[in-house]
Amino acid sequence: MEHTSTLEKVLRASALTAVVIFFMFPIFWIILMSFQTNETILRVPPSMIFEPTLSNYRGIITGQLETNAATLEINFMRNLWNSVFLSVSSVAVALALGVPAAYAFARHKFRGSEDIAFTLLSFRFAPPLLVLLPLTLYFQQIGLADTYFGLVWVYQLICLPLILWIVRGYFEDISPDIEYAYRIAGHSWFATFRKIALPLAGPGIAAAGLLAFIFAWNNFIFALVLASADKQPVTVGALAFITASGIQYGQIAAGIVLSVAPTLALALYAQRYLVEGLSLGAVKG
Amino acid sequence: MTMTAAVQQKRRRFKIGKRTLPYLLSLPALLVCIGILIPFFTAVFYSLQRYRLSQPWARQMNWGENYLNFITDSGFWNTLNVSLLYAGLTVVLQLLLGLGIALLLQKRTKVNNFISIMLLMPLMTAPALAALMWKLMTNPGFGILSYLLTLVGVDDFRWAASSDTALFTVILVDTWVYTPFIMILLLAGLRSLPKQPFEAAALDNVPRLQQFWRITLPMLTPYILTATLFRLLESIQQFDIIYAMTQGGPGDTLTVFQVEAYLNFFQSTNVGRSAALLMILWAITFFISNIFIKNWLRLRERARGEA
Numbered sequence: 206m207e208h209t210s211t212l213e214k215v216l217r218a219s220a221l222t223a224v225v226i227f228f229m230f231p232i233f234w235i236i237l238m239s240f241q242t243n244e245t246i247l248r249v250p251p252s253m254i255f256e257p258t259l260s261n262y263r264g265i266i267t268g269q270l271e272t273n274a275a276t277l278e279i280n281f282m283r284n285l286w287n288s289v290f291l292s293v294s295s296v297a298v299a300l301a302l303g304v305p306a307a308y309a310f311a312r313h314k315f316r317g318s319e320d321i322a323f324t325l326l327s328f329r330f331a332p333p334l335l336v337l338l339p340l341t342l343y344f345q346q347i348g349l350a351d352t353y354f355g356l357v358w359v360y361q362l363i364c365l366p367l368i369l370w371i372v373r374g375y376f377e378d379i380s381p382d383i384e385y386a387y388r389i390a391g392h393s394w395f396a397t398f399r400k401i402a403l404p405l406a407g408p409g410i411a412a413a414g415l416l417a418f419i420f421a422w423n424n425f426i427f428a429l430v431l432a433s434a435d436k437q438p439v440t441v442g443a444l445a446f447i448t449a450s451g452i453q454y455g456q457i458a459a460g461i462v463l464s465v466a467p468t469l470a471l472a473l474y475a476q477r478y479l480v481e482g483l484s485l486g487a488v489k490g
Numbered sequence: 491m492t493m494t495a496a497v498q499q500k501r502r503r504f505k506i507g508k509r510t511l512p513y514l515l516s517l518p519a520l521l522v523c524i525g526i527l528i529p530f531f532t533a534v535f536y537s538l539q540r541y542r543l544s545q546p547w548a549r550q551m552n553w554g555e556n557y558l559n560f561i562t563d564s565g566f567w568n569t570l571n572v573s574l575l576y577a578g579l580t581v582v583l584q585l586l587l588g589l590g591i592a593l594l595l596q597k598r599t600k601v602n603n604f605i606s607i608m609l610l611m612p613l614m615t616a617p618a619l620a621a622l623m624w625k626l627m628t629n630p631g632f633g634i635l636s637y638l639l640t641l642v643g644v645d646d647f648r649w650a651a652s653s654d655t656a657l658f659t660v661i662l663v664d665t666w667v668y669t670p671f672i673m674i675l676l677l678a679g680l681r682s683l684p685k686q687p688f689e690a691a692a693l694d695n696v697p698r699l700q701q702f703w704r705i706t707l708p709m710l711t712p713y714i715l716t717a718t719l720f721r722l723l724e725s726i727q728q729f730d731i732i733y734a735m736t737q738g739g740p741g742d743t744l745t746v747f748q749v750e751a752y753l754n755f756f757q758s759t760n761v762g763r764s765a766a767l768l769m770i771l772w773a774i775t776f777f778i779s780n781i782f783i784k785n786w787l788r789l790r791e792r793a794r795g796e797a
Contacts, residue, residue, distance in 0.1 A: 217594060220590075220594055221594055221595075221605065224591055224594070224605070224609075225605060225608065227666070228608070228609050228611070228612050228666065228669075228670070229608060229611070231612075231620075231623050231624065231627060231666065232611060232612075232615075232623075234627060234634055235623050235626065238626065246632050247631065247632050249637070250637065251632070251634055251637055301518075302518045302519040302522060303519055305515040305516070305518075305519075306515055306516035306518070306519035306520075308515060309511070309512035309513075309515035309516045310512075310516065312512070313511070313512035315512045315513065318512070318516075321516065321520065323783065324523070325519070325523060326783065327776075327779060327783075328523065328526065330723050330775055330776075330778075330779040330782070331530075331772055331775060331776075332727050332747070332748055332768055332771045332772055332775060333727075333729075333748075334729070334748050334751050334752060334755075334768055335529075335530060335533050335765075335768040335769070335771075335772055336526055336529045336530055336533070337529075338529075338533065338536075338751070338755050338761070338764060338765065338768070339529035339530075339532035339533050339536065339765075340529045343528075343529060343532070358522065358525065359526075361522050361523075361526075362526055365519060365522065365523070369519065374790070378794070394511070419614060422616065423614075423615075423616035423617065423618075423619075424616075425616065425617065425618035425729075425730040425733075425734070426729050426730060426733075426748075429733075430752075439616075439619075440616045440618045440619060440730075441618075443618070443619055443622055444618065444622065444734055447622055447625065454626065454629075454632065457622070457626065458626060461619055461622055461623055461626075464616070464619055465614075465615050465616065465619055468614045468615070468616070469611050469614055469615070471614070472610050472611065472613075472614035473607065473610070473611075476607050476610055479610060479674075480674055480678055483613075483671065483674060483675070
């Protein structure tokens, strides 16, 4: 098994190179584009040699996009802020609601607990539009249309099942004996939960929160259906951006780079958590 | 006397607390989800109605008519056909690629670990934004991929703009985003396999290919099944990539379930048909998700046992 031939080594290396090129090239190319003006992007043949410019980023950050005809005012930073706000508050709400529930499901096998847990998990797999389309009509009636509150609520559809199932698995892995010992020593239920259970499940809670953040950030369909222009996150904002006439290609690329940078940075920073989280704990990474 | 009474009272409170505590803890999460269950039942109700937003006066129950109409509706069969084709092709392609890459990266070397971390990046890119990235790369004017094709003599490849190649293009983007998911799952599976069978096979000089078919693949099957079912569930519901790339076009080439339902609702304002379409999609996903959850729970138990 150990004596691999040179031919095999070469084949392996070239296969891996092809894999890396296929998966990395688009990101690399978009980053290159974001530092170019329209003139260098439109060159034939395309080339990697050009004088880098920051004008695309400057335009996007100040909201004044220079085009050939005029200066367009597009507030992409607003989209970026919406993404941050929606993702952070959705994850915060989901953690506040989901962690105690996960603890209840893990520690107390009460009547219907399995059924409830399954129902919650099945939300993760139902077609989102099935819920979103009636919700648009309801939201208009009850005045939640186009509010952050309504959006954060609907985002629970992504965040809550994820947190519930991952964190529940972590709580189940902790031996209840430690908690019993602490209880017998005269501490209240809440103190036990806060001082013993929460810290022990800490890594699981962090992993679930991170993953929920990434899924919330990357979500497209919820905001497309429910949010108006001033509440849209980057995923929806970028689409409007690309179809607006006269925008320079480098500016689109810069917008995309700014939109994907946060999740990519998080993924690289916390990659060891992701494997287990992605498989909902089905595989120990 | 008073003290024992106080203790007793305290004990009783503790007992009641113990029984209601789990409900109390999970109640807030449940309430939020009930708010989501209501629209679900509304959608069932809509699917049994003749309901167009543009003609609110003509709204009435028509029971199963929306579903019956599908039988003779060529648009519906196109939707079903495209959705199944998309889901089938993406899952098979990604499974083969993902398994191949996982096998290449199986050994725990520095380079392999580095590559597997790099491959997380497409998976962490929002699918809608990934579609936009590929849209820029396949632009006929300046897209690098269009240019590279002209170098090998293909001048008229129009990617997502032509109905002949639109499906290929969105499948390519889907593969770019989601192959790493399968790769990661299978890589974790491969690395957790017990060593003994392989050592025994090596001692008996069993050829490597045979080892793969007889040992690796059978032991990896639960992981492959979980990854496949999970991807199938997501893929049959794909919306982001297709909508961001072509909005279902050109024509009705890519009107998969959710795209068709979205267009029905917002463009032709036919709420009844849109809801009925989504109910059929829901039935399909419900069926797959039941198998998935069972299979996944078994796998999780196994991972737990080994940990």
